Amino acid sequence: KAGVTxxxxxxxxxxxxxxxxxxxxxxxxxxxxxxxxTPGQGLQFLFEYFSETQRNKGNFPGRFSGRQFSxxxxxxxVSTLELGDSALYLCASSPTGGAEGSPLHFGNGTRLxxx
Amino acid sequence: xxxxxxxxxxxxxxxxxxxxxxxxxxxxxxxxxxYKQEPxxxxxxxxxxxxxxDMKQDQRLTVLLNKKDKHLSLRIADTQTGxxxxxxxxxxxxxxxxxxTFGRGTSLIVHP
Numbered sequence: 522k523a524g525v526t527x528x529x530x531x532x533x534x535x536x537x538x539x540x541x542x543x544x545x546x547x548x549x550x551x552x553x554x555x556x557x558x559t560p561g562q563g564l565q566f567l568f569e570y571f572s573e574t575q576r577n578k579g580n581f582p583g584r585f586s587g588r589q590f591s592x593x594x595x596x597x598x599v600s601t602l603e604l605g606d607s608a609l610y611l612c613a614s615s616p617t618g619g620a621e622g623s624p625l626h627f628g629n630g631t632r633l634x635x636x
Numbered sequence: 637x638x639x640x641x642x643x644x645x646x647x648x649x650x651x652x653x654x655x656x657x658x659x660x661x662x663x664x665x666x667x668x669x670x671y672k673q674e675p676x677x678x679x680x681x682x683x684x685x686x687x688x689x690d691m692k693q694d695q696r697l698t699v700l701l702n703k704k705d706k707h708l709s710l711r712i713a714d715t716q717t718g719x720x721x722x723x724x725x726x727x728x729x730x731x732x733x734x735x736x737t738f739g740r741g742t743s744l745i746v747h748p
Contacts, residue, residue: 564740566735577734611679613679624667624669624684625679625736627671630678
């Protein structure tokens with residue numbers, strides 16, 4: 522089975538721009554979660570989608586949004602980029618959600634640099 | 637709310653055993669996970685344990701769970717330089733939000 526695929530691997534954007542990141546989950550996985558990883562804050566949960574619905578949301582501003590398509594692929598969007606948005610963005614999929622014995626499987630991430 | 641704590645760094649010599657510790661606060665935790673992150677990569681699931689188990693062994697990895705003290709440990713036997721990575725502990729709860737809570741990760745440095 523193919524793993525979780527995230528594209529692109531690297532992105533460089535300037536402040537004020539917007540960006541869209543893509544995630545293809547493992548086949549059959551219906552839950553997709555997004556995380557932001559920075560050296561200072563560690564792994565921060567952004568949101569989780571299950572069957573095209575946002576089921577859980579972390580504590581991030583509205584500039585961060587996402588969606589999930591009927592084939593379970595997911596995208597996240599960050600508008601009006603700030604320097605502090607520079608991070609590794611990780612996508613993870615699981616059959617049902619990652620907490621009840623349904624472990625998360627992570628992609629290799631998208632490294633976003635905002636200049 | 638739930639919290640998962642780990643020490644930030646651990647340094648060992650090649651061939652020694654490594655023990656990475658984790659404590660959690662949610663008494664309803666059902667599953668506890670260990671992930672490994674190598675530079676430039678995502679998190680790789682190493683192993684997980686159900687809360688009704690005390691121990692799980694998988695080749696060089698041994699997970700010990702003390703549910704009373706809410707303490708989880710990961711022991712790596714015969715640690716190799718390739719084991720150098722960040723190790724994350726995470727917990728998930730039955731009937732919860734489906735989202736596991738992660739610790740901040742322990743950087744394991746293995747010296748030759």
